[in-house]
Amino acid sequence: MNGLLKFIKAIEPDKKNSPFLHTLFDGFFTFAFAPNAITKQGVHVKDGMDLKRTMVHVVIAMQLCYLFGTYNIGHQHFVALGEYPSFFAGFHLKLSHGLIKLLPLFIVSNVVGLGIEFWYAAKKGHAIEEGFLVSGALIPLIMPADLPLWILAFAVVFAVIIGKEAFGGTGMNIFNIALLARVFVFFAYPTEISGDGSVWVSALDKSAELGTFVSQYGWPHSLLDWLFNGIGLSTFGDGGKAVVDGFSGATPMGIAAKGGWEAVTEVYTTSQMLWGTIPGSIGETSKPLIVIGALFLVAVGIASWRIMLSMVIGLIFTGVLLNGWGATVFMEVPWYYHFYMGSFFFAMAFMATDPVTASSTNTGKWIYGFLIGAIGLIIRVLNPAYPEGWMLAILFMNAFAPTIDYYVVQANINKRLKRVSNAA
């Protein structure tokens, strides 16, 4: 190991002559080796925890979502075509199709995001900060599988530059980076990320002749077909196969908005919705796997259980009120079924708990989470334009988190002032 260390130290680029290369080197070097810095003032020993470790545990927590999400891309594609309807049938096809869709999204999101991060770090002369490790892993999970890569790249550029670097980098941003990327796509290219049809199911193309959706493959599929053929497995084929009759590609929320819970259960069973074998953004469909990630984050003490719990309470509270009102079919969907639909759990586990954009006080976290739960459900149920509310609710509350903190901290200040005036 010492030899390796010496070799790596020997190739270190000069900081003055090539700041970008040096920053890059420093980023990868500190990734491979924990630095040899020692305490100078204050405490002499420090906790083993650092930001890299914090961030990587969030990434670990979403690995199950990655596994399932990748496979589900393929699964939804073939279900739409009426092929391999059972979950594990056509395993190699579903998995490879999922990877063909997911990997480019992941690579583009990280190359673009980290590229900007590195460039800013070099320009400002500080070490590369770890914030984008999590953002870069989250962004692919909250996008539809078919999202054009250039749109994704634009979204990441917007989120990282306007959302983060403009405010001063990791730890300074007001809005959640991953959600900013999504909201950019949502408002700039709405047809790519909302509605029915081919949005949530990948590799489908509208066919003018048939008047319906047909499957459409690219060169990676042909390459794999050649491979699969060689070892005698089933293949993708040339595409052009029409979807099954009655295919809508709609998400449960879209259906519930029109026909209530009964209409949803006609299309998807509750266990399908629970386990996540339904169309949707890549990583947000499987509730148990997200909950495992959430519990992991709570167990290791990285995500705030206060925010998670109060979000659940906020959803129940609003759900009950809406049930009582019951003016539309969507309002009449029993409050507990709202947990089955949409991306509530994903938002709860990975988005709302971002420590930088959430409330920083423990009391504030209760209020913050509760309001996200309440507002998110209001947007989901009452607003016909936005099918899902968590993204907007969290961004909205991101803007209000400093205000909540202000009042919580002010209460502490007032308490202290009152004590003084009492004593005087």
Next chain:
Amino acid sequence: MLRNEILKVSLVVSFILSSQLVNAQSPDSASSSFSTGLTILVIIFLFAVIITIANRLMKLTAEKVGADKVGASNTVIPTWKEFFGGDTPTRSAEEGQFHVLRQGYDVPLVGDAEQRIDANLQATTFAMKPIDIHGMSPIPKLTVKEGASVKAGDVLFFDKKKPEIQYVAPVSGKLLAVNRGPKRRIDEVVISADKEMQYKAFTAPSLDASQEEIKNFLLESGGWSLLRQRPYNVAADPSETPRDIFISTFDTAPLAPDLSFAIQGREAAFQKGLDVLATLTSGHVYLGLDGRGETPISTAFSEATGVVKNYFKGKHPAGVVGVQIHHTAPIGKDDIVWTIDAQSVATIGTLFLEGKYDATKVVAVTGAELKEAKYVKTYQGASIESFVNNNTTNDHVRYVSGNVLTGTKIESKGFLGLYDSQVTVLAEGDYYEMFGWLVPVKARPSISNTFPHFLYPDKMTADTNTHGEKRAFVVTGQYEKVTPMDIYPQHLLKSILVNDFERMEGLGIYEVVEEDLALCEFVCTSKQDVQAILRQGIDMMIEQG
């Protein structure tokens, strides 16, 4: 404790009732789900209303009968410590109030001092370090020249800004050197000690004398230099009469000395010291006692008279005096309180009992890098050379006067700080660790559950590696986990960084000094220099007046 029982039972009943309601309804129709949910909400709401009203009534009654002054909690809602504190012993008022502190962290280090005093180890040189006294001008006025002979209790120097306070020699001997730092700052005034200690003879006034007389005696005899003043931990101001005086009689810091052991043999002096201190304040002398019940408490502490006792149970920083003040009688804007450590109380006591400045200190020599960790009996400001010489397992170590959280780095021939009674020797951590942030090979102390604590030993070694680089504040709620005070450390630090004085005041900068928030720096994921930032804020506050 009746109200606790009532509350517990009613909570359980309401939960059972609400779950029954949920089960009783069929979950299919929206209207029934609504009524179920509504019933639960109504029950919770009514419950909250009843509690709030009862709470208000109880507070009003308490104010009427004056019970709110004695410090008991007068609410229907029990505090957490009452609710879960089944292990809290009930004590009478004379025995002292019991405080259970939930937040905190005991850094699990190996290298505790074995409880015996090694009489063979004797320091030969001693030093007074002006830098230990916060707020002192860097070049105090020296009253003796190099080479002169001094007795224990002879004046060495005083601060030109506060000339009344005399800083005296802890031992008798020859003034060996005055070591200066940058800009002629005086770092150390070194004395080579006599074999046979010579004490300057003082005539102490009786405790019935006027406060003025006692004050003047303390000022000239050096006893005053051991007092510290809050807010800001500066030298006690002789023109002030403090609201209260606080003494912590146990140290919860990593590897800290057992003060009950250290005070052995000086019980009478300690009690005399308490009596002296009682004449200096208009309020009380508060004694913070160890409520953890793990080690025996010296009778000097538990049977002390003329003081108000408070027991504290909890992890570090339960033994830190600032935390104890916060839970006993917090410092407000215009309050002034004094603090002093337990061994120094005995020094003041000896001044009045025997008329000599006896700076005896039992010091714990601790740390994992020592061959033998033990106690030594020496004097304040002792050179650590004889304690650590030939006693370390290797050379690549750091010597710290004090504990690993608040101590000062010194050389192997360096001197103990004025207020320190501990030496810690720990390994330097200037090594690279491959993927050290991801797969830590060696056990390391941490409050984070991302580390496999179940694989780690109960106590471990730690080195000075920072385990990561400095970053902006990202993680929240972390400082609160180790700060048993009603205070928002991160917001306070941020207000210091932006020079917002009003907010610094509001967020309680009067209540904290570095040692109170030292654990925040230890746990900080972003590796921020919490203590340095806090000191920066305190200095700004002092400058502003």
